[in-house]
Amino acid sequence: MAPPIKLPKHITDLPAYTPIEPFEVLSARINRPPDKxxxxxxxxxxxxxxxxxxxxLADLRFAHIYPDPESRALRSALAxxxxxxxxxxxxxxxxxxLIDLVMRVTLEKGDVILNCPPTFGMYRFDGDLNGATVVDIFRKPDFSLDLPALLQAAEEFQPKLIFLxxxxxxxxxxxxxxxxxxxxxLPALVVLDEAYIEFASPSDLGRSASLIQQVARRDNLIVLRTFSKLxxxxxxxxxYGAFPGWMMQVLWKAKQPYNVNVAASVAAIAALKDESYLLNTVAILVAERQRMLVELAKFGFLSPFPSESNFILCTVTGRNALELKERLANDHGIFIRYFNKPGLTDCIRISVGTPEQNDLLLATLREIVK
Ligand SMILES: Cc1ncc(COP(=O)(O)O)c(C=O)c1O
Structure with a gap:
């Protein structure tokens, strides 16, 4: 059915929606219970x-009341x-x-943002959604930034936002x-996404690796973080994000009032209070990452890249990477990510699991290549 109104071009131009299968659907498709x-x-x-x-969460008492629009308790714990x-x-x-919110308050149609792929897909997604012109400055084969190319693009396109x-x-x-x-x-607002920074300096939960404390002293740095990984x-x-002072008043005006729900807020505050749990789980994941880097490299067809995060990217040579991913999923209930696009040809990305999950993945890979 045709829409009765004309949609904006930047919306009709968006790539088609590709649904992500939720856990239960995955589980039904491969006929395996979620805990397997x-x-x-x-x-x-x-x-x-x-x-x-x-x-x-079990003690949550005020779910029938709207949350604090300023998330005061959470922000104080984060401070x-x-x-x-x-x-x-x-x-x-x-x-x-917050990626979308930053764009909504800073961009007018056609404004340029610099994106450095291969990277997280939401910068391009939200850039397109907000009618921005997204200019890609590809990373080098070792995934380091191409600084000369980035500086030249900054000169040429005068971007408002640069996503790192x-x-x-x-x-x-x-x-x-x-x-x-x-x-x-550069005369641009730099958005530094540190979603995984805690895994880069695990003994202090990212404090020494992060630039978040620089934000209050600068006028063009934003640092984004998350409770999803840590x-x-x-x-x-x-x-959450740390933003320069001048930007806060703009963000308060523009954000959805009840953007952080009460369950998320109490869980996040409680998580921060249990720092020993965070330290312990991050330490295990980092030790496992190091073990997996060594173990994965033993499979001749996998070349893992060094990682400061909770995942490992490998190029796959001499084997069909897609088929490997499909076999792990369909026959063994192990889901990994497969990429085949510019800068990421025939690659798989494996999130670091628990020691038992990692052992099972390794044993399954050995079985598959036998
Ligand atoms: C680099 C990066 N930033 C942000 C996010 C999203 O974080 P959140 O779950 O807090 O939206 C992800 C998730 O995969 C990510 O990889």
Whole structure:
């Protein structure tokens, strides 16, 4: 049926929606109960939330009351956790919501954003959705940024926003401080997505690796973070960002009033109170990452990239990567991510699981290649 009104061109031009299969549908499709599925395809935290977060959810008393639009309790807990003034912090329904919000308050149709693929897909998605012109500056084969190309594009296109991801998804590499400093000299707003930063310096939960404390001192740096990876709360949708002071008043005006729901908020606060749980689970995941890097490299057909995150990207040679992914899923209930696009030909990305899940993946791979 044709729409009775004319839709904006940038909306009709969006790529078609590709549905993501929820857990229960996956489980029914491969005829395996959900607890027999090993989901290593979305960089979720296999340990799930802290027991304290679970208790806080069980005790939730005010779900019938709208949440605090300013998420004051959560922002105050975050101010302690990150040592950033609460006045510079905003919570969102995942970092995803904040990526869109930043674009909505800064861009007019046709404004340019610089994107550095291969990277997280939401910058392009939200850029297209917001009618921006998204200019891709491809990373080098080792996934480091092509700084000269980026500086030249900045000169040529005068972007309003530059999206940087450190550690980068899908490879897990960090951007060096020097490179970020150079980019911050540009007359653009730099959005540094640190969704996985806690895995880059696990002994202090990302504090030494993060640039979040720089935000209050700069006028063009935004740092985004999330509870999805660190705290096992991906399904509750809660993330946060640190923003320069001038931007906060703009964001308060534009954000949806009740963007962080009460369940997400109490679970996130409880998760932050249980720092020993976070330290312990992140330490296990990082130790497992290191073990998996070594073990995966032993399969001659896999070349893993070093990672500072909770996933490992591998190029696959001499075997069909798609077929490998399909066999793991359909025959063994192990889900990994497959990529085949510019900069990511024949690649798989494996999220780090629990030690048992990783053992099972390795045993299954050995079985498959026998
Ligand atoms: C780099 C990066 N940023 C942000 C997100 C989304 O975070 P959230 O779950 O808080 O929306 C992801 C999720 O995969 C990601 O990889």
């Amino acid at each position: 599925i090993i989901k290593l395809d979305a960089n979720e935290n296999p340990f799930g939330m802290s027991p304290r977060a679970r208790e806080a 302690n956790f990150c040592a950033v003034p609460a006045d510079n912090l905003l919570a969102g329904a995942g970092a995803d919501e 991801t450190s550690p980068n998804n899908p490879d897990g590499s960090l951007i060096t401080r020097e490179v970020i400093e150079r980019i911050l000299e 705290a096992g709360l991906a399904g509750l949708r809660v993330g």
